[in-house]
Amino acid sequence: MHILVCIKQVPDSAQIRVHPVTNTIMRQGVPAIVNPYDLVALEEALRLKDRLGARVTVLSMGPPQAEAALRKALSFGADEAILLTDRAFAGADTLATSYALASAIRKIREDMPVDLIFAGKQTIDGDTAQVGPGIATRLNMQLLTYVSHIDNVDLERGEITVQRRAEGGVQVLCTRLPALLTVLEGINEMRFATMPDMFRAARHPLAIWDREAAGVTDLTKVGLKGSPTVVSRVFAPTPRMHRAEIIQTQSDQPDDLVATLLAKMFTKFPDLRAAVRPRCA
Amino acid sequence: MNEQFDVIVVGGGPSGNAAAYTLAKGGLRVLQLERGEYPGSKNVQGAILYADALARIIPDFRDDAPLERHLIEQRVWILDDTSYVGSSYRSADFNKPPFNRYTIIRAQFDKWFSRKVQEAGALVICETTVTDLVRDGDRVVGVQTDRAGGSIYANAVILADGVNSQLAQRAGFRPEIAPREVALAVKEIHFLPEETIQSRFNVTGDEGVVIEMAGKITQGMVGTGFLYTNKESIAIGVGCLLSDFSRQKTTPYALLDHMKRHPAIAPLLAGGEMKEYTAHLIPEGGYHAIPQVFGEGWLMVGDAGMFVNGVHREGSNLAMTTGYLAAETLLELRAERKVFSARNLARYRAKLDGSFVMRDLRKYKNLPRIVEKNPQFFTAYPELMNKAAHTLISVDGIDKKAKERAVRKHFVSARSRLGLLGDIFKLWRAFE
Ligand SMILES: Cc1cc2nc3c(=O)[nH]c(=O)nc-3n(C[C@H](O)[C@H](O)[C@@H](O)COP(=O)(O)OP(=O)(O)OC[C@H]3O[C@@H](n4cnc5c(N)ncnc54)[C@H](O)[C@@H]3O)c2cc1C
Ligand SMILES: Cc1cc2nc3c(=O)[nH]c(=O)nc-3n(C[C@H](O)[C@H](O)[C@H](O)COP(=O)(O)OP(=O)(O)OC[C@H]3O[C@@H](n4cnc5c(N)ncnc54)[C@H](O)[C@@H]3O)c2cc1C
Numbered sequence: 001m002h003i004l005v006c007i008k009q010v011p012d013s014a015q016i017r018v019h020p021v022t023n024t025i026m027r028q029g030v031p032a033i034v035n036p037y038d039l040v041a042l043e044e045a046l047r048l049k050d051r052l053g054a055r056v057t058v059l060s061m062g063p064p065q066a067e068a069a070l071r072k073a074l075s076f077g078a079d080e081a082i083l084l085t086d087r088a089f090a091g092a093d094t095l096a097t098s099y100a101l102a103s104a105i106r107k108i109r110e111d112m113p114v115d116l117i118f119a120g121k122q123t124i125d126g127d128t129a130q131v132g133p134g135i136a137t138r139l140n141m142q143l144l145t146y147v148s149h150i151d152n153v154d155l156e157r158g159e160i161t162v163q164r165r166a167e168g169g170v171q172v173l174c175t176r177l178p179a180l181l182t183v184l185e186g187i188n189e190m191r192f193a194t195m196p197d198m199f200r201a202a203r204h205p206l207a208i209w210d211r212e213a214a215g216v217t218d219l220t221k222v223g224l225k226g227s228p229t230v231v232s233r234v235f236a237p238t239p240r241m242h243r244a245e246i247i248q249t250q251s252d253q254p255d256d257l258v259a260t261l262l263a264k265m266f267t268k269f270p271d272l273r274a275a276v277r278p279r280c281a
Numbered sequence: 282m283n284e285q286f287d288v289i290v291v292g293g294g295p296s297g298n299a300a301a302y303t304l305a306k307g308g309l310r311v312l313q314l315e316r317g318e319y320p321g322s323k324n325v326q327g328a329i330l331y332a333d334a335l336a337r338i339i340p341d342f343r344d345d346a347p348l349e350r351h352l353i354e355q356r357v358w359i360l361d362d363t364s365y366v367g368s369s370y371r372s373a374d375f376n377k378p379p380f381n382r383y384t385i386i387r388a389q390f391d392k393w394f395s396r397k398v399q400e401a402g403a404l405v406i407c408e409t410t411v412t413d414l415v416r417d418g419d420r421v422v423g424v425q426t427d428r429a430g431g432s433i434y435a436n437a438v439i440l441a442d443g444v445n446s447q448l449a450q451r452a453g454f455r456p457e458i459a460p461r462e463v464a465l466a467v468k469e470i471h472f473l474p475e476e477t478i479q480s481r482f483n484v485t486g487d488e489g490v491v492i493e494m495a496g497k498i499t500q501g502m503v504g505t506g507f508l509y510t511n512k513e514s515i516a517i518g519v520g521c522l523l524s525d526f527s528r529q530k531t532t533p534y535a536l537l538d539h540m541k542r543h544p545a546i547a548p549l550l551a552g553g554e555m556k557e558y559t560a561h562l563i564p565e566g567g568y569h570a571i572p573q574v575f576g577e578g579w580l581m582v583g584d585a586g587m588f589v590n591g592v593h594r595e596g597s598n599l600a601m602t603t604g605y606l607a608a609e610t611l612l613e614l615r616a617e618r619k620v621f622s623a624r625n626l627a628r629y630r631a632k633l634d635g636s637f638v639m640r641d642l643r644k645y646k647n648l649p650r651i652v653e654k655n656p657q658f659f660t661a662y663p664e665l666m667n668k669a670a671h672t673l674i675s676v677d678g679i680d681k682k683a684k685e686r687a688v689r690k691h692f693v694s695a696r697s698r699l700g701l702l703g704d705i706f707k708l709w710r711a712f713e
Contacts, residue, residue: 031388194428194430196430197430202404202405
């Protein structure tokens, strides 16, 4: 089995600042991390590899620094890593990104057919959740989004059964391979790499593909040129002025808590007093 | 697993990077292990970079190192509760390249330095904590990490793991640091637009200002404060002896909070967005606290060896220089086909003794003990100096002679004639 995992290097959103005057995003010095959702996807792929045996290839499109993300994936146990990097890819939106990734995947398939592709649920910087589905659509693959559990992969019949979190419940879905899965956060925890894995990851040669290697011929479909999305404005939401309040109570008895809370509510919203009629004892 | 290297460097701070870089450039097989997610992720510094120490290792570092501002002005403030007396030195000569001192942000600087280390050919592995040294009798022959998969071997191990150096403690190379030999420093970064910093500190372009502070901001504890300008942020911090913190039951963040409210400091930070709060130890024991820094197959560099000049707030430069000298020693021995035995590694200590590192530390060898025993330097004198300035500067119908008498009386009543003389003597001893 050949599993492909798409990972993206993103700025650590916890450390992004908005310029207080110009309201633009200040990226200087913000460390780059692997999109956390993608690590969940990778771990799920590695678990399948542990269970059924597989070759796991990680693929990322990004600037040369994205090498760090791929090395990290290798240390966890990915077998091969491919970095798609080319000036022509810069400024890509989700349409252009999925185009470039899909082209590269076609190339990868020439070398070894791909049975499963994993992607994260979404990224923490773009947050669109569009790239995974975009790839599946372009490659005409089965698409399973928001997967919370992989029940079974039947290689003989070429089928996969998963649980999918949906509004109001869990769906159990079975489809044929090859399929693209986007997985939910929190369904697993990333493993801790061993020392030999760290050495292997540090030394393993990366495949670095430019647009030619990725089989991209139509330059109007990638990068800024291939991106119809226009970011017209970036702004920081005005912080809400409502503050939480800690209310002192006499005791922690439920009656007391309720009474204190009601009293507080009635002073704020006097109209409510008429609406809430205490039940007679 | 059977991994064997010429040298293993533990730690990816300035000392470890200087050592690993020099060794790799010299053609040795080097493995560097860093517990942080990336080099610099765990590190705290003011941070002033002293260019000279780095230039001796990477002469063209200015081409691509992430530097914030070059310093053209140094202010020293002695504060009481409402005022400060101070001096400053500002010079257009500091605007002539090559610049001598820069502010840096360690997380970025260490990452850059680590890239240089990797380009030089060392293997750098992060997110990996060295938990123990592997020994063969007396000899250190490798390390053990927190990852499964066995030991890693080398002909020499350089301990560049910082002030706590748990490795050295566990191995018995160094005792646990005494609380009076180490300062606990806290630091915040406040983001402000570049133009605001430029106008507030009267600088243009990449010019920068540092303010070193002492006095009542440390609330009677032995310590100092600082404020440094970065490109788009201000670093502010304060550090005091750990023993004083525990005696006084003051928390570091309360101390920094109090300092930030000082009427001379608050306006410099106004409108900024606090983004980072960090705390770190600084070795302050000086010369007498320096342990044995080499042995059979091992060397100790940087903060791990307590190489910090607290008086001049120099640490990273001593770290780089000791790292460099350790590497140079190993390279020389290798070229002479000599083993890394304690006897041969004694050359490292000789190199240290001949360098500014030991000369400076020896110069101030008495200082830590003297300031620790004489808190008046941090409380009574700042107050007296500020009062004196206030008296002499205010124009209020009192004649100048009377003012001078009043100032003298203040000093004598606070410290007595003998006390004043004694303090002068102590200061002379400390800085002799
Ligand atoms: C509204 C909007 C604003 C944008 N603003 C900017 C901007 O200011 N500057 C700019 O340069 N770009 C911008 N983009 C582009 C966008 O940030 C990404 O480049 C886009 O291609 C990926 O979309 P995403 O991050 O939302 O990924 P999602 O669709 O949320 O990602 C889902 C999964 O797809 C996979 N994936 C996504 N990207 C990659 C990749 N590069 N390599 C490998 N796998 C990947 C990962 O598995 C990921 O978990 C914007 C896009 C939109 C829609
Ligand atoms: C608030 C503050 C302000 C300062 N200001 C200045 C200044 O302005 N100028 C100046 O020159 N100096 C300053 N210093 C001192 C300076 O930061 C230090 O002297 C310098 O960082 C020492 O470098 P080092 O490489 O020895 O140690 P560190 O920088 O502490 O690096 C040690 C490294 O080892 C790693 N490590 C530790 N244990 C292990 C382990 N077991 N396994 C693997 N890795 C490990 C750590 O993660 C860390 O990266 C300041 C210090 C502080 C705290």
